[in-house]
Amino acid sequence: MDAKLKETILNPIFKGNPITVLVLGICSxxxxxxxxxxxxxxxxxxxxxxxxxxxILSLLRNTIPGRxxxxxxxxxxxxxxILVDQILKSFEATYAIDKQLSVYIGLxxxxxxxxxxxxxxxxxxxxxxxxxxxxxxxxxxxxxLLIVAFFRELLGSGTLFGIDILNRFGYVPNNLVILPPFxxxxxxxxxxxxxxxxxxxxxx
Amino acid sequence: xxxxxxxxxxIYTTLIVVxxxxxxxxxxxxxxxxxxxxxxxxTISQMLTAAQxxxxxxxxxxxxxxxxxxxxxxxxxxxxxxxxxxxxxxLDLTKVYSPKELKRQNYNIKGGANKTGEPEIPVFVFKNGxxxxxxxxxxxxxxxxxxxxxxxxxxxxxxxxxxHESETAGLGAKIKDDPAxxxxxxxxxxxxxxxxxxxxxKGGSPKEGDxxxxxxxxxxxxxxxxxxxxxxxxxxxxxxxxxxxFTSAAPxxxxxxxQEGGEGDCEGDKDCENKEVEE
Numbered sequence: 001m002d003a004k005l006k007e008t009i010l011n012p013i014f015k016g017n018p019i020t021v022l023v024l025g026i027c028s029x030x031x032x033x034x035x036x037x038x039x040x041x042x043x044x045x046x047x048x049x050x051x052x053x054x055x056i057l058s059l060l061r062n063t064i065p066g067r068x069x070x071x072x073x074x075x076x077x078x079x080x081x082i083l084v085d086q087i088l089k090s091f092e093a094t095y096a097i098d099k100q101l102s103v104y105i106g107l108x109x110x111x112x113x114x115x116x117x118x119x120x121x122x123x124x125x126x127x128x129x130x131x132x133x134x135x136x137x138x139x140x141x142x143x144x145l146l147i148v149a150f151f152r153e154l155l156g157s158g159t160l161f162g163i164d165i166l167n168r169f170g171y172v173p174n175n176l177v178i179l180p181p182f183x184x185x186x187x188x189x190x191x192x193x194x195x196x197x198x199x200x201x202x203x204x
Numbered sequence: 205x206x207x208x209x210x211x212x213x214x215i216y217t218t219l220i221v222v223x224x225x226x227x228x229x230x231x232x233x234x235x236x237x238x239x240x241x242x243x244x245x246x247t248i249s250q251m252l253t254a255a256q257x258x259x260x261x262x263x264x265x266x267x268x269x270x271x272x273x274x275x276x277x278x279x280x281x282x283x284x285x286x287x288x289x290x291x292x293x294x295l296d297l298t299k300v301y302s303p304k305e306l307k308r309q310n311y312n313i314k315g316g317a318n319k320t321g322e323p324e325i326p327v328f329v330f331k332n333g334x335x336x337x338x339x340x341x342x343x344x345x346x347x348x349x350x351x352x353x354x355x356x357x358x359x360x361x362x363x364x365x366x367x368h369e370s371e372t373a374g375l376g377a378k379i380k381d382d383p384a385x386x387x388x389x390x391x392x393x394x395x396x397x398x399x400x401x402x403x404x405x406k407g408g409s410p411k412e413g414d415x416x417x418x419x420x421x422x423x424x425x426x427x428x429x430x431x432x433x434x435x436x437x438x439x440x441x442x443x444x445x446x447x448x449x450f451t452s453a454a455p456x457x458x459x460x461x462x463q464e465g466g467e468g469d470c471e472g473d474k475d476c477e478n479k480e481v482e483e
Contacts, residue, residue, distance in 0.1 A: 034373055065213040072220060079224045086231055090238040092268050095246065103370050178374040 008133050012140035014198075019144040020191045021201065024112040029145055030183040032104050036161045039149035041088070041097045043142025045105060047135055049080045050114050054122040054134030061123045073118050074109070081109045113137055148186050152177050241268060247300045248275045254351035254365040255334045259383070280331040284324040287313070289448030292324050301326050303349050303367075306340040313445045325445055334362050337446055341438020344430035346370040348379060348438060352389065358450050360418075364389040366435065376431030388422040394439075395420045396447040404436040 018024045025046075032042045056076050057064075064072050085105045088098035098105060108114065117137050122130040153160055156177035158167035167173070176182050195201045206212065249263035249271045257278060263271050282295040301309075309325055311318035328336040333356035340349040350366030364386050366379040378385055394402045403421040406429070424432035443450075 031373070063207065063216070065207045065209075065216055067208060068213055068217055071217065075220055075224055079228060082228055083231060086235050086239070089242065090235040092242060092245075095239075095242040096264055099246075175374070180373075 005129060005132065008129055009136045012133070012137040013143065014140075014194075017140045017144065017194070018113045018116075018137050019141055019187070020194050022113075022116070024116055025141050026184075026187070028104050028107060028111060029141070029148060029187065030180045032101055033145055033149040033152050033183050034156065034178055035100075035153050036146065036149045037097055038101055039142075039145040041094065042101060042104065043138070043145050045084045045088070046108055046111065046113070046141055047138030048084055049077065049108050050117060050134035050138040051131050052134070053077045053080050053114060054118055055127055055131040057118050058122040058125060058127040058130035064123075069123070070115075073115060077114050077118070078109050081106060084108070111141075113141055144187070144190065147190060148183055151186055152183060156182075243302060244300055245271045247302060248272065250365045250367060251275070251300070251328060251336050251351045251353075252278070254363050255330055255336050255353040256363040260365065278330050278332070280329045282326060282328045284326050285446070285449045286325075287323055287445050287448065289446075289450075289452040295326060301338060303340070303347065306338050306349055307347065310340040310441070313441055323445055325442070327446075327449065337442070339438045339442035341434055341441060343368050343371050343379075343434040344376055344428075345372070348431065348435050350379070350435075350438075352439070352443070354450070358453055359393055361389045361392045361394070368431070371431050372428065375425065376428040378425050378428060379431060379435055382425075385425060391418045392422060393418055393420060394443050396443070396451050399444075400440060401443040401447065402436065402439045404432045404439075406432075 012018060016022065019026065019029055028042065032038050053073075053076050057073060060072070060076075085098065088094045088105065117134055121133045125133070150160070154165060155174050158171045158173050159165055207216075245268035249260060252258060252263060252271070252275060253260045255278075257274065263274075266274075276297070279297050282297055284292045284295060286292055308320060309323055312321055312323040313325070326338065330336065335354045335358060336351050337354070338349060338351050340347065342348070346369035348366060348368040348371065350364060352364045353362040354360065355362045366386065368377065368380055371377045371379065392402075401420065404424045405421050406424050424436075
């Protein structure tokens with residue numbers, strides 16, 4: 001694998017993470033991180049949507065009329081989001097989780113990461129790198145989601161993936177952790193940690 | 205190729221929209237059966253949870269097929285009633301009222317521009333005598349609905365389960381996620397004869413010593429005033445619509461002669477016979 005492709009995959013995971021560095025997709029990362037299960041399903045859904053939308057639009061990139069390109073992008077992304085939602089609703093195992101995520105699956109379409117990567121990358125690159133770029137950005141987003149959800153579920157409910165971890169030791173779940181403001185505080189802490197490791201992100 | 209040509213742009217966008225629409229229509233149609241089955245099992249598990257046959261989490265664990273089997277085993281009869289408490293028609297025991305149908309009936313009860321006909325609201329009577337009725341209304345962000353189960357006397361609430369589309373997680377969503385909130389309903393007695401059938405109040409339901417008074421009031425959810433008010437209105441509207449059914453079907457067997465171990469001659473007591481038919 002050549003260096004450029006490797007960079008495409010690794011950059012969004014840490015150095016150019018869509019949430020902590022580009023500060024995209026904040027809204028849903030506050031909303032769906034109450035439980036690990038919800039965060040995991042959301043992360044996988046976003047990976048599928050960003051990956052496949054980038055792939056389709058990269059394939060179409062030379063045929064899309066410049067004046068309506070945003071509309072064409074929207075149509076493709078919306079299609080992917082609806083497909084993901086429909087599929088989640090059809091399986092017994094994911095029906096309940098889809099219900100819990102409710103509007104946020106549909107709101108993937110407004111997630112800036114999806115449109116951002118298509119505009120910035122997929123429209124100017126070949127299909128395979130575009131697909132990888134989409135998947136990697138979805139994964140970078142999903143990783144932060146899972147980190148936030150880990151702390152929120154552990155401290156807010158005393159469980160992980162619904163399995164009791166802390167409650168058996170007499171832990172009293174902290175209600176503040178369940179509320180969105182705590183997710184923002186946690187996210188701030190993650191950005192703080194990343195910026196102290198990655199000095200070039202600090203403003204002079 | 206000149207992709208900025210007007211004709212090209214129009215044809216291109218038309219084509220892509222048609223292709224996407226066709227694909228989505230196809231997927232939606234082919235998955236509809238499975239989605240409906242999931243929704244039906246979910247609705248049934250909500251009714252079973254309200255009637256205290258188990259918890260929602262348990263029903264989720266055992267899967268759709270087992271939930272349907274449990275329902276088939278426990279359900280006694282199902283029928284619709286009108287606002288005068290008269291039975292309209294029997295319902296197929298294998299079918300349930302989806303939230304969509306509840307929404308339609310909600311319009312019918314409340315009247316107004318969206319009314320499509322006279323209200324026909326379902327009553328589900330289980331073999332153990334518990335009666336389950338649905339409620340439906342508006343929360344803060346979207347609809348809230350649920351099921352309230354009554355004891356055999358049709359006066360005392362045996363249990364309740366509520367669901368919502370998009371209430372705030374951790375606040376309004378507690379109507380669904382907090383078993384303690386749902387447990388508050390148990391033992392309460394809605395005032396069917398009054399205009400205000402049930403109340404979800406701020407500041408707590410009045411208590412006498414340690415024993416909670418079983419009246420028609422429960423404590424609202426802190427930080428979820430709009431959801432609590434919405435649920436309160438939904439319960440008032442729906443139980444209000446059922447009030448005549450409950451008052452006409454219930455008191456019949458309150459007479460001492462009809463209660464277990466009660467004394468007296470029940471034969472020839474028309475009300476009691478009716479009651480037995482109802483069950």
